[in-house]
Amino acid sequence: MQSFLDIFDIYFLEAVINGILLGGVLALLALGLNLIFGVIDVTWICYAELVMIGMYGMYYLVQYFGLPYWAAAPLVILLVALLGAALHFLVIAPLLTAPPINQLLATGGVLFILQSFATVAFGIDFKNLGIRLPVLSLGDMNFSYARLLSFAAALLGMIGVYLFLTRTFTGTAIRAIAQDRQIMPLMGVDPKRLYLITSAIGGGLAGLAACLLVLQYDVHPFVGLSFGPITFLICVLGGLGNFIGGFIAAFVFAEIISLGGLFSDLEWGYVLAFGFFIVMMFIRPAGLLARRS
Amino acid sequence: MLELRSIDAGYGSFQALFDVSLDVRAGEAVGVIGPNGAGKTTLMRVISGLIRPIRGTIAMQGTDVVATPAHRIVSLGIAHVPENRRLFPRLTVADNLKMGAFMPGARARYAERLDFVFELFPRMKERRHQMAGTMSGGEQQMCAIGRALMSNPKLLLLDEPSAGLAPVVVQQVFELVKRIRSSGLTVLIVEQNVQQVLRVVDRAYLLEAGTIRAAGTSTELAASDTIKQAYLGV
Amino acid sequence: MSRQVKAWIVALIALVALPFVHSDPYHLHLLVLILIWSFAYTSWSIMGRFGLVSLGHGGFLGIGAYVTALLWNDLGISPWLGIPLSMATAGVLALIVAYPCFRFRITGHYFVLVTLALSGIVLQVITATRDYTGGSLGYTPRRAGSSSIVALQFDDKVIWYLIALAVWLAGIVIWHWIDRSMIRHAMEAISEDEDAAAAAGVNVTAEKLKITLISALMTALAGALYCQYQMFISPDTVSGIAVSLQMVFAAIVGGVYVALGPTVGAIITILLAEVLRIGFGTKAVGWDNLVYGVLLVLFIIFLPKGILGSVIDWTKSPPKPPRGHEQETVPVARR
Numbered sequence: 114m115q116s117f118l119d120i121f122d123i124y125f126l127e128a129v130i131n132g133i134l135l136g137g138v139l140a141l142l143a144l145g146l147n148l149i150f151g152v153i154d155v156t157w158i159c160y161a162e163l164v165m166i167g168m169y170g171m172y173y174l175v176q177y178f179g180l181p182y183w184a185a186a187p188l189v190i191l192l193v194a195l196l197g198a199a200l201h202f203l204v205i206a207p208l209l210t211a212p213p214i215n216q217l218l219a220t221g222g223v224l225f226i227l228q229s230f231a232t233v234a235f236g237i238d239f240k241n242l243g244i245r246l247p248v249l250s251l252g253d254m255n256f257s258y259a260r261l262l263s264f265a266a267a268l269l270g271m272i273g274v275y276l277f278l279t280r281t282f283t284g285t286a287i288r289a290i291a292q293d294r295q296i297m298p299l300m301g302v303d304p305k306r307l308y309l310i311t312s313a314i315g316g317g318l319a320g321l322a323a324c325l326l327v328l329q330y331d332v333h334p335f336v337g338l339s340f341g342p343i344t345f346l347i348c349v350l351g352g353l354g355n356f357i358g359g360f361i362a363a364f365v366f367a368e369i370i371s372l373g374g375l376f377s378d379l380e381w382g383y384v385l386a387f388g389f390f391i392v393m394m395f396i397r398p399a400g401l402l403a404r405r406s
Numbered sequence: 407m408l409e410l411r412s413i414d415a416g417y418g419s420f421q422a423l424f425d426v427s428l429d430v431r432a433g434e435a436v437g438v439i440g441p442n443g444a445g446k447t448t449l450m451r452v453i454s455g456l457i458r459p460i461r462g463t464i465a466m467q468g469t470d471v472v473a474t475p476a477h478r479i480v481s482l483g484i485a486h487v488p489e490n491r492r493l494f495p496r497l498t499v500a501d502n503l504k505m506g507a508f509m510p511g512a513r514a515r516y517a518e519r520l521d522f523v524f525e526l527f528p529r530m531k532e533r534r535h536q537m538a539g540t541m542s543g544g545e546q547q548m549c550a551i552g553r554a555l556m557s558n559p560k561l562l563l564l565d566e567p568s569a570g571l572a573p574v575v576v577q578q579v580f581e582l583v584k585r586i587r588s589s590g591l592t593v594l595i596v597e598q599n600v601q602q603v604l605r606v607v608d609r610a611y612l613l614e615a616g617t618i619r620a621a622g623t624s625t626e627l628a629a630s631d632t633i634k635q636a637y638l639g640v
Numbered sequence: 641m642s643r644q645v646k647a648w649i650v651a652l653i654a655l656v657a658l659p660f661v662h663s664d665p666y667h668l669h670l671l672v673l674i675l676i677w678s679f680a681y682t683s684w685s686i687m688g689r690f691g692l693v694s695l696g697h698g699g700f701l702g703i704g705a706y707v708t709a710l711l712w713n714d715l716g717i718s719p720w721l722g723i724p725l726s727m728a729t730a731g732v733l734a735l736i737v738a739y740p741c742f743r744f745r746i747t748g749h750y751f752v753l754v755t756l757a758l759s760g761i762v763l764q765v766i767t768a769t770r771d772y773t774g775g776s777l778g779y780t781p782r783r784a785g786s787s788s789i790v791a792l793q794f795d796d797k798v799i800w801y802l803i804a805l806a807v808w809l810a811g812i813v814i815w816h817w818i819d820r821s822m823i824r825h826a827m828e829a830i831s832e833d834e835d836a837a838a839a840a841g842v843n844v845t846a847e848k849l850k851i852t853l854i855s856a857l858m859t860a861l862a863g864a865l866y867c868q869y870q871m872f873i874s875p876d877t878v879s880g881i882a883v884s885l886q887m888v889f890a891a892i893v894g895g896v897y898v899a900l901g902p903t904v905g906a907i908i909t910i911l912l913a914e915v916l917r918i919g920f921g922t923k924a925v926g927w928d929n930l931v932y933g934v935l936l937v938l939f940i941i942f943l944p945k946g947i948l949g950s951v952i953d954w955t956k957s958p959p960k961p962p963r964g965h966e967q968e969t970v971p972v973a974r975r
Contacts, residue, residue: 156749158695158756207941214693217752218892219940221695221885225933228882232926282513285497285504292494298476299454299486301509301557334926338881342760345753353749380768387761390754394740 124375127254132371133364134260137267138325140363142344144271144356145318151291151354152311155205155216159224161341163200163316166227167193167323168332172240182244190320197316198309206308224337231334239331246328263325270321271360274314287311291354343370343383346390365389407432407592408453408484408561413462415445415452421460422448424616430561435583435593437603437610437624439637445616446596447489450565453594454486455479466561480509483560487567491550495539499530499549502538506556515558523552526585544575551582562586564595568602580606600637604628655805659798668797670914674906675804676866677890681902682811683858685891686818687851691831695884696737696755699762700730700856702879704863706766706773709781709873712791714772719792719868727860733758734856735849742848745834756881763880778874781867792868800869807865808903811858815899818851827851882929889936895946904948 146160157163167189174185204223208216246258278284286302287310297304330336347366351358366386373382408430415423422445430436438446451457453464455476464471466482474482485506493502503523507516524531527548533541538549547567554562564583568576576599583606587593597603604610604624612620612633620630627633659668684697707726711717717725737758741751766773773779784791787799794800818824826847829837838844867873876882886909894905909932916928943950 150749156753158752204937204941211940211944213748214691214752215940215944217749218693218888219937221888222933222936222940225882225885225889225929225936227933229926229929229933233930237925282504282508285501286508288501289494289497289505292496293492295456296488296492298456299480299488300505300553301477301480301512302505303475303477335876338760338763342757342881346757349746349750349753353753380764383764384761384768387757390757391737391740394744394746394754 123253125372127256128371128375129368130254130256131260132368134256134264135371136364136367137264138322139340139344139347139367140360141267141270141318141322141325142340143347143351143359143363144274145315145322146344146348147351147354147356147359148274148287148311148318149315150348151356152287153201153205153308154213156220156345156348156353157200157223157315158217158220158341158345159200159227159337160315160319161337161344162224162227163193163196163319164323164326164340165231165332165334165337166196167320168327168330168336169231169235169240170320171324171327172242172332175242175244176240182242186321186324189324190317193320193323194313194317197319198313200316201309201312205312206305228334228337235332235334237334239333241331242327244328257329259328263328266321266325270318274318277314283307283310343386346386350390350393407434407467408594409463409465410453411463411465413449413452413459413464415448415457415459415462417448417457422616423452423459426462426613426616426618428611428618430592430594432560432592433590434609435587435595435607437607438594438596438613439598439600439603439610439627439633440613440619441636442598444613446613447565448616449613450486450488450563450594450596453563454484456486477509480557480559481511483558484563485554485557485559485561486563487550487554487565489565489569491546493538493546493550493553496537498535499538499541500534502549502553503530503534503556506553509557512557516556519556519558523555526555526582527552542575543571544578547571547575547579548582551586555586559591561592561594564593566596566598568597568599576602600633652809656802659801663798665797668801670910672797672800672804672869674903674910675801675808676862676869677910678903678906679804679808679811679865680859680862681887681890681894681906682808682815682899683855683862684887685896685902686815686858687855688888688891689896690827690851692848692852693752693888694755694852694855695752695881695888696734696758697855697859697887698759698879698881698883698885699755700734700859701863701866701883701887702759702762702766702875703730703733704860705867705873705878706779706863707860708864709779709867710772713782718790719864720790723792723861723864726864727857730856730860730863731853734852738849738852739845742845742852747834756884759879759881759884763875766875766879773875776875778872780872783871793871804865804869807861812899812903814854814858818854819899823847823850885936886932889932892944892946893935893939895949895952897945898948898952901946901948905946908947 142160142164146156150156170189170192171185174180174188175182200220200223204219205216208219246262249256249258249261278288286297286300286307290297290302290304290307294304343366347362348359351360351362369386369389370382373385410426410428413423413426414421426449438449440446448457452459453471455471455474459472466484469482471479471482494505503520504516507513507519512519529545530549530552533545538546541549551564551567567579567583571579580602583593583595595603595607604627607624609621609623610627611618612627620627620632622630628638680701684694687694704726707729708719708722711722711725712719737754740746741754746754767775784793787794787796826837826842829840829842830844830847834844863878866878890905890909891902892905893908894903895901912931913928916931920927939946945953
């Protein structure tokens with residue numbers, strides 16, 4: 114009995130730590146979505162599909178063009194950032210004065226487009242980057258370097274965004290526009306330009322997430338579905354547009370998924386997370402860190 | 407410096423200004439007085455580009471304001487302190503001031519402007535890390551004026567700077583306007599508080615129901631019977 | 641009897657008589673699919689027209705299909721009982737998710753994202769329970785000989801056509817019934833301004849739950865029928881976000897605000913998919929959704945009222961001004 118508990122504890126601790134590591138990437142995705150929502154008031158339903166395209170980008174740059182990982186990653190971040198700007202320019206900008214629900218559904222159309230584009234262009238088989246990172250053993254626990262690297266890079270990415278938002282003029286304007294959109298021209302800010310910049314940053318964050326996720330997961334056209342819904346739940350629980358709420362919620366969900374996966378399949382971890390979410394809606398309906406206004 | 411000629415403006419099908427012409431010369435302080443709903447705020451918004459006139463021309467030192475995109479108008483040297491201050495409530499005072507220096511020309515002189523504003527409002531220096539929304543009305547008004555001054559404007563548009571403030575604070579705000587004037591800035595101020603504003607400005611226009619009803623120096627207007635009866639309660 | 645009612649009766653007689661005059665199996669197959677999906681899209685638009693944009697309907701559809709099939713295969717429960725049970729399951733799930741949403745005023749983006757996660761989760765559950773459902777490989781209800789009323793399995797496409805027609809008609813009748821009932825007025829008030837509606841004595845939560853329940857039950861029925869007719873289901877065809885979006889897409893293309901809008905949407909999307917399938921053959925995988933996606937975006941930008949809705953607008957009164965989102969406030973700030 115005692116020995117059984119020992120093993121359990123080790124696995125438990127391993128799952129907790131893996132949850133934290135997963136939380137980093139989820140927090141990165143939540144940050145991207147919250148940034149876009151905070152500034153432009155729109156949710157990109159196709160956000161996880163941008164990540165999917167980025168993962169394919171990594172796969173082709175590394176496998177097909179033989180680029181080293183570290184050289185491919187910035188290119189992919191740039192590519193997805195451009196994709197984000199294009200998404201805004203082509204789909205969101207013409208709908209800025211339309212009801213918000215139309216903007217949201219239009220990005221749903223883009224989800225279709227990206228998924229089926231990937232199906233047509235890359236096929237439906239699972240593709241692997243083919244980079245195998247070693248495993249770090251700590252006592253009886255094993256952690257993959259891929260996850261550790263992802264966590265560190267996600268954290269760095271978020272710190273970068275934080276510095277950008279607090280230190281630069283454009284970053285300050287991004288925080289300001291969510292509070293008073295109408296007077297922005299009085300500050301000399303062109304909202305259209307700010308939207309485009311924000312979209313590019315949101316895309317860039319998706320690109321960074323893609324570079325990290327591709328180390329751990331195979332790419333296929335529907336890979337976005339395995340982390341898209343959970344990202345949306347994180348954003349709703351944290352409060353859309355609330356950066357800190359999203360950050361905390363990301364780790365809460367990652368723990369639930371990771372610990373849920375300890376007892377059963379990973380899918381049940383998602384189900385558990387959804388159940389938790391429904392319960393949370395009763396307890397804190399306005400989000401984890403609701404602003405009292 | 408600023409010339410408005412035959413401006414018609416409004417919101418949708420509602421017209422708020424009819425054939426308004428107005429001049430502000432360099433170094434002057436000019437007031438626009440009138441009752442609630444006369445179109446004073448609309449007038450300010452038309453000048454700073456928040457709404458576009460239906461008809462008429464606006465020139466700032468010879469540049470066509472109507473043809474300038476709204477976010478470029480600050481670069482012409484026009485800074486607008488909007489009605490109700492409209493600070494960013496959940497940004498710090500320092501960040502609010504930073505927003506005032508957003509446009510490229512002002513960014514380059516950000517530190518210098520910040521010193522200037524802090525010198526003018528030592529209170530803002532003390533409170534620079536405080537959320538703007540948590541300050542008192544008078545402090546918020548200072549912050550809003552400070553934010554406008556950050557862009558190093560030539561013309562300052564003040565929309566009801568005394569609205570919602572305690573009488574003592576109103577006094578302070580008008581003292582401040584005098585000081586800003588004396589630093590060489592041109593000021594266009596819209597007020598309901600006619601008595602106070604006529605003491606600060608050189609000239610004033612009376613705006614009623616969207617049209618200019620009277621114009622003149624502040625002493626002329628203060629002496630006119632209509633204004634005395636309607637606005638000064640004499 | 642008004643002209644409209646007469647037209648409906650004539651059209652219905654023609655529709656019922658159709659398979660006896662023209663019984664080409666391929667055409668009948670297409671018609672059955674169009675009718676079943678029209679019913680599903682109509683059930684979505686019952687909610688959607690009031691601004692309750694749900695992306696969870698893929699989940700309800702999947703529950704309808706899988707629960708019915710699982711009950712029949714594993715417990716031998718006839719679909720006649722299994723379908724009501726599956727509908728009840730979907731209804732309960734709808735209430736569990738919708739109640740906190742409506743009770744705590746989770747609307748707009750939030751509601752869309754929560755329901756979107758719901759359909760994603762149903763897909764995950766179907767995949768996770770692969771020991772029972774076959775996971776992503778799909779699932780086939782057990783055959784009960786050639787045709788069986790108990791098993792609700794028929795080889796004759798004419799029977800299926802008539803069943804689908806009846807169900808579709810029921811959907812249209814429900815749409816009209818809601819259109820004429822008090823629910824509609826309450827829901828319109830709610831979609832304009834929830835607080836004002838609540839102040840006027842509308843029980844906002846109850847009205848929204850009512851409409852959601854009706855919509856979810858109908859959607860589950862559509863899923864079950866689709867399963868019984870096709871005799872094969874897979875998580876990707878009856879559940880998940882893509883299916884939810886497909887429903888939204890068809891409803892929007894046809895027009896959400898008119899009874900026959902979703903039906904027009906179904907006709908267009910299914911014919912489009914068939915044309916692409918025939919045109920591209922096996923290479924069509926993906927192309928149909930690519931075209932869907934592009935059309936969806938174009939429709940939302942240029943024709944948000946859908947084809948039928950816009951046609952009716954042009955022939956009838958001048959269009960209502962769009963409900964302004966920040967439009968009356970400083971438009972220069974956004975344009």
